[in-house]
Amino acid sequence: MSGNLPFFDPEATSIRAVIPTPRGGHLAMTGFPGLLTHVDGSAFLDPHQMAETLEGLHATGARQLLILTEEAELPKGAFPLVSEVSQSLGLTLSFAAIQDFNVPGEAFLTQWPERRAGFEQALDAGETVALSCQYGAGRSGVIAAWLLIGCGLAAADAIALVRAHFPEAIENRLQERWLLDVEKVG
Known part of the structure; x- marks a missing residue:
């Protein structure tokens, strides 16, 4: 992480990485804020960890957070809760689902040019653009790259x-190949 960013406790948050960009801002990759797993493997939301993660993202200069998970992947009430906590911190949320272990689909790609322009403006202004999927590696890594x-x-x-x-980012060969192919088309 860059020396000019505030410290956040990785154990208390879902933030996986904060990456400097050539535009001057940063990209933050995070697991879904507050998503934890019981020992039996069932998922649950921890509101304290959600708040810590969102506060950590805000402290890195994030003003917007792109949620890449599908609502059905998460415990009931996850989207309304993350929306409420984000709003209280001044983080603007947007939702653009990508199927787990996959690459952006048609609906995502249709909305991407406008979204990208906003993210590029934020990076040019020195802000952090935050990206969240379930764990913070695959889909977040693809969009960061x-x-x-x-x-x-x-x-x-x-x-x-x-x-x-x-190191766990961009989880599979499909995601890697997609990025190499998207570079070719611009």
Whole structure:
């Protein structure tokens, strides 16, 4: 993490990485704020950990958070709760689901040009753009790398930079190939 960013306790948050970009801002990758797992494997929301994660993102300069999970992946009430807590911190949420272990689909791609423009403006202003999926590795990593490609990095370099900050990022060959292919089309 860059030395000019505030410290956050990785044990108290779902924040996986904060990556500097060539545009001047940062990209933050996070698991769904407050999502934890019981010993039996069932998921639950911890409102305290959710608040810690969202406060940590805000402290890094994030003013917007893109949620990439599908609502059905999460415990009931997750979206309304994250919306409420985010609003109290001044974080603007947007939702653009990508299927777990997958790449952006048609609905995501249709909305992407407008979303990307807003994210690029935030990065140019020195802000942090926060990206959240279930764990903070696959879908968040793909979108972080895609934004880095938009900042002028080659796809292989963008993938390497994301993984240098969080080795588990960009979870599979499908996601890797998609990033290499998207670089070719611009």
